[in-house]
Amino acid sequence: MRHLLGVLAYLVPSFPLGYLWHLTVFKGYYEALKIYRPDVVVPLGVTAMLLQGVLWTSLYCRLFAGERIARGAARFFALAAPLAWSFLVLPVAAKHPMTSVSGFMLIETAFVFVQYLLVSPLLALALSARPERPAERPGV
Secondary structure: OHHHHHHHHHHHHHHHHHHHHHHHHOHHHHHHHOOOOOOOOHHHHHHHHHHHHHHHHHHHHHHHOOOOHHHHHHHHHHHHHHHHHHHHOHHHHHHOOOOOHHHHHHHHHHHHHHHHHHHHHHHHHHHOOOOOOOOOOOOO
8 A cells, every 4th residue: 555655646746747847837948949749648658657656666665664754755855856867857868859958958957856856755755654553452
């Protein structure tokens, strides 16, 4: 159940943020960069986020299990945000045609920062070690 909560803690904020950021709020900016296809395939993006949620949840459980929520969130952010940036920003800027590499790097760096600023505490909260409740004794 905790793993499912971890995946949801990643997916629930990531999808609306990604959709709004890339396809609504900054749509004109990305269109000016000429980097995205006109018919974005949203199910592929959701599939990627689902896979990322599973992997981040597993990684969090292995590396930060037992951490307090704030510390776990900060440590996860310190690991995941730069790693995600290295997967999502640098190679795209290096390989894809666009009108402004620096413009793309700026807006996508901001996106990764905001995404992991939101996701890290939610993931830490979902996966935090909760003290077990003592079993209730009958008649007490």
